[in-house]
Amino acid sequence: MKSIFVIAYDLNPRLGSEAGKACLWVRELSRRYQLLVMVDKRHEADIHSEDFPNVEFEFVDCSFWGSSVLLKLKAYFISHYLFILTSLNFLKNNFDKAHFDCVHFLTPSSFYTYALWLPQLSIPYIVGPLGGGLMTPIEFGVVEYVKAFPRSVIYTVVRNSPFLRKFFEESRCVIVGTEQLKAMLPILRRGKYRVLFDTCVDxxxxxxxxxxxxxxxxxxxxxxxxxxxxxxxxxxxxxxxxxxxxxxxxxxxxxxxxxxxxxxxxxxxxxxxxxxxxxxxxxxxxxxxxxxxxxxxxxxxxxxxxxxxxxxxxxxxxxxxxxxxxxxxxxxxxxxxxxxxxxxxxxxxxxxxxxxxxxxxxxxxxxxxxxxxxxxxxxxxxxxxxxxxxxxxxxx
Missing domain, CATH: 3.40.50.2000 (Glycogen Phosphorylase B;)
Structure with missing residues (x-):
């Protein structure tokens, strides 16, 4: 049975949205593969309340001085980025002890998290499913559109990030939820994108x-x-x-x-x-x-x-x-x-x-x-x- 190293900042069997979606992915993957899943520590109690065959969890404490301020500012991507770096460091330190056939960046699903520098991986990796990227239509009012304008600026900057392009180019596959999101992301030379509307229910x-x-x-x-x-x-x-x-x-x-x-x-x-x-x-x-x-x-x-x-x-x-x-x-x-x-x-x-x-x-x-x-x-x-x-x- 092949082993997959899964990075999932949000994963929780008792929640919906991104955390619940990640839980469904892990349950499906565990039917065929042995998984080691990195998860934010705040989900630990809920995860331990259920059974996950073929899955081992490592919980990462992402709290640090100033983290509460970042949450109030909605600068979630910084916590996401630090979580990913911590997970990859764990992978590096434990690679001799456990061989992984693939790394899967499952969550966070926000694609702009990957626009910052990430270390080069020596094993295959998959990114996604990515979500987000939608803008509030201007038809709903100028005020709402203006409030969403900073998001538009961030997306434009991210889309042109050399780190994002490099990270996606070197992956085996980048999973995106819709054709609309795919159109927003960088055009890759190797045709890495796979559109999969993965939102589903049990x-x-x-x-x-x-x-x-x-x-x-x-x-x-x-x-x-x-x-x-x-x-x-x-x-x-x-x-x-x-x-x-x-x-x-x-x-x-x-x-x-x-x-x-x-x-x-x-x-x-x-x-x-x-x-x-x-x-x-x-x-x-x-x-x-x-x-x-x-x-x-x-x-x-x-x-x-x-x-x-x-x-x-x-x-x-x-x-x-x-x-x-x-x-x-x-x-x-x-x-x-x-x-x-x-x-x-x-x-x-x-x-x-x-x-x-x-x-x-x-x-x-x-x-x-x-x-x-x-x-x-x-x-x-x-x-x-x-x-x-x-x-x-x-x-x-």
């Missing part, structure tokens, strides 16, 4: 029966309370239809807009129609998905969209933005995608899409059934696992 987690909690139609939002997730757009759209239907909106998640969301709920007089639950566990999110009727994530920047796929796996029709990951995973049979347009038009279209599913129960149920079937056929762990094995067969 269908075993979504095999329970539906449990309805209310006689009302329930719209569910489950994401961080940030502008990029479209929570304020959703509240504006919901206010246009709330008075006309027996419908409620459940909001799961926390973030920098927590107080703004509360204020807007009061301003729009939605107090009896909106339920703010705050941050909850992943199991609780899934419970709410099974108890809801419609999943709505009007994200302005969603590279993958794990929450969208999880909602589909629970049999929910989806209302989302025709941009990023959901533009790939959601089709007309399973949900409604709102095209990029001006903010006021988007809000009206979002309200109409939700209202259509509230009124047309048969359509809603049919879409939910098709959504689960689509996830099982195209975005399940088993399906993506086959794609991962094919990729590794090519690279090793």
């Amino acid at each position: 269908m075993e987690m979504f095999s329970r029966s539906v449990q309805r909690w209310s006689n009302f139609t329930v719209i569910l939002y489950a994401a961080r309370l940030e502008r990029s997730k479209g929570i304020l757009l959703l509240l504006e759209a919901f206010s246009e239809i709330a008075s006309r239907h027996d419908v409620t909106l459940t909001i799961l998640g926390d973030g920098s807009l927590r107080d703004k969301v509360r204020e807007l709920v009061l301003k729009l007089k939605l107090g009896d129609k909106v339920r703010l639950c705050g941050a909850v566990s992943r199991d609780t999110v899934i419970d709410h998905m099974f108890a809801s009727d419609i999943f709505c994530l009007p994200s302005l920047r969603e590279p993958g969209g794990v929450a969208v796929l999880e909602a589909m796996a629970c049999g929910l029709p989806v209302v989302t933005t025709d941009y990023g990951g959901p533009a790939v995973s959601v089709d007309a049979e399973v949900g409604v995608k709102i095209p990029i347009c001006k903010k006021d038009v988007y809000i009206k279209e979002l309200a109409l899409a939700c209202e259509e599913l509230i009124v047309n129960v048969d359509k809603r149920i049919a879409m939910g059934k098709a959504a689960r079937e689509r996830v099982e056929a195209c975005y399940s762990r088993n399906y993506i696992g086959g794609e991962i094995y094919d990729l590794y067969d090519e690279c090793l």
